[in-house]
Amino acid sequence: MTKEELKKIKALNSKKGRKEQRKFAVGGVRLLEEALKHKFLPNMLLYASAGLSARGQKLIMAFKKLKVTLNELSLLKIEAVSDTRSSQGILAVFDTPEQELSKLYKPIYRRLLLCDEITDPGNLGTLARSALAFEFDMLLVSRKSIELYNPKVVRSSAGALFRLPVANVSYEELKDFKIRKKAQLIASKASSNNSMTELTLNSNNPIILAIGSEAAGLSERVLKLSDAVIGIVHSPQAESLNAAVAGSIIMKQIYDRDKNQK
């Protein structure tokens, strides 16, 4: 690889670089095994034989079979272009997926998670991870949330972002979508004592569960758009729960409820 090519990959560590190239890069054996499992293929793989575990070697071979472009480099060079020191000798460059709601939504989708102005990368990634685990069909991410393909978000998602369709939505798109699809918007609010388990929903229409940021909660206009406001009953000793924990608990409740109704 030329110096120029490596420079372009290194530029993917910045938001600007990712936006300009419409690509993102992540490393690590475990994470890239998930990409393989979900058939989300990189357009290029950099690897260093010296740094690879047996699992890493197997992974490289699997990607090779799938005709992914491979580039062998020194471990030092891979670490130099990675965003962390945890590449484990393997770094993959992906095209940023489609993020247009109108192109991604399918009528079969029943459960959507809206991340509203979530700025913590760990929280956004963890919510995506739980959304996949609890069979949410799609993620909606508001404009003011942290950028989705930030490597920290991708890592925290443990590969869920390789699988789940994720739309980046403006408030207007959300509102329009909700009306057209007759979707029921359920707002999660730390101070609410309404429990998910007591909520009656129209099971013919999709639901959108909205989770806001740790510091500010849901934005006013999303709250106004909601059909129901729910919370998680807990001791008053704790001010609130972590946003990803709260969202995950409610997703689990919805998952259990829908399972019981089948």
Next chain:
Amino acid sequence: MTKEELKKIKALNSKKGRKEQRKFAVGGVRLLEEALKHKFLPNMLLYASAGLSARGQKLIMAFKKLKVTLNELSLLKIEAVSDTRSSQGILAVFDTPEQELSKLYKPIYRRLLLCDEITDPGNLGTLARSALAFEFDMLLVSRKSIELYNPKVVRSSAGALFRLPVANVSYEELKDFKIRKKAQLIASKASSNNSMTELTLNSNNPIILAIGSEAAGLSERVLKLSDAVIGIVHSPQAESLNAAVAGSIIMKQIYDRDKNQK
């Protein structure tokens, strides 16, 4: 304050410094409001009037009333000794609390959370936060877990560490404690399909819920010590849940179950 004194406070950003001085330091208005609420008082407060919000000023006044030693400094100096740039003009130095199980445990405690070899500061702090929210009485932290008073752990706990008794336990202490108190050890395992809701427990004896690390799960010997192994049913699409999310979901299930039994 002398240069020497400031140097000692700055040293609290390292594990070594915290261990030597048996102290830890954290900043931020919201976090220190929790310390005040739980009456966990610092032995010293550094503040910069220029950097303080109205809430921050109120907080300083409240600590002053409680006879906490105050030191006014420039914002620059406070930032220089803080571990992050988010001190918001206030930094508190605390004595590290007692961490001996035998000194902390009270017979009234019914629900204990064991964090086994958890090395991610965000996960450990978030588990403590949820433990307080779901009325767990005490935290047990295994020797190989990340150090409890690491500022990242304290921040992620959102103040729960100011309230919950936390014991640092060796495996031998844990085993001995379990036998003497006839405690029921419930092990959480990602691959288990046994649900908490189906578990029958002796409600006369305390329970210990054990959560392991993201990467390795529970240690073998803790698993062997357990009376029941449970997991969280979810889609096979996702490999597993985040450790703090999984622990929080099970704590919420135990909290709900105990509430319904009352």
